[in-house]
Amino acid sequence: MDNIAALKKAHIFKDVPDAVLKLVAAAAEEMSVPAGETILSSPTPDALYVIRSGTVRVTPEAGKAPPVFFGTGETVGEVPFLDGESVGVIATALERVDLLVIRSPKLNDALVGHPDAGYQLYRAIAKSLAGRLRRAVGMIAIAKEG
Numbered sequence: 001m002d003n004i005a006a007l008k009k010a011h012i013f014k015d016v017p018d019a020v021l022k023l024v025a026a027a028a029e030e031m032s033v034p035a036g037e038t039i040l041s042s043p044t045p046d047a048l049y050v051i052r053s054g055t056v057r058v059t060p061e062a063g064k065a066p067p068v069f070f071g072t073g074e075t076v077g078e079v080p081f082l083d084g085e086s087v088g089v090i091a092t093a094l095e096r097v098d099l100l101v102i103r104s105p106k107l108n109d110a111l112v113g114h115p116d117a118g119y120q121l122y123r124a125i126a127k128s129l130a131g132r133l134r135r136a137v138g139m140i141a142i143a144k145e146g
Contacts, residue, residue, distance in 0.1 A: 054097030
């Protein structure tokens with residue numbers, strides 16, 4: 001599967017036009033991580049990880065919350081990728097995980113001459129994160145009612 005097709009399968013990029021995905025794909029690098037290896041942890045990462053295949057367990061560094069599992073077509077590292085703050089979690093491969101890694105500096109270089117593409121990309125990421133936040137708030141509200 002080529003990188004553009006892999007990006008199209010990721011929910012976070014579902015509203016991104018093909019021309020923009022082409023720029024993102026050119027900036028992405030492929031990476032495979034064996035089971036048990038850490039993919040993401042502090043210090044602050046400069047990358048967004050698109051899971052092409054495999055399962056990733058994400059746990060808070062403080063260890064006070066249950067783990068969250070991510071699989072094919074999902075992404076990890078969006079928030080620190082966007083805001084540059086500490087990640088606060090540890091992402092571990094539960095099995096071999098194939099990833100597309102999008103590093104901020106390389107993506108920024110690819111978008112320099114394409115401000116509209118940058119707008120479209122970051123707008124799509126913001127919409128995806130807003131949807132996740134709405135779902136999380138809804139789940140908290142339901143849990144409080146029960």
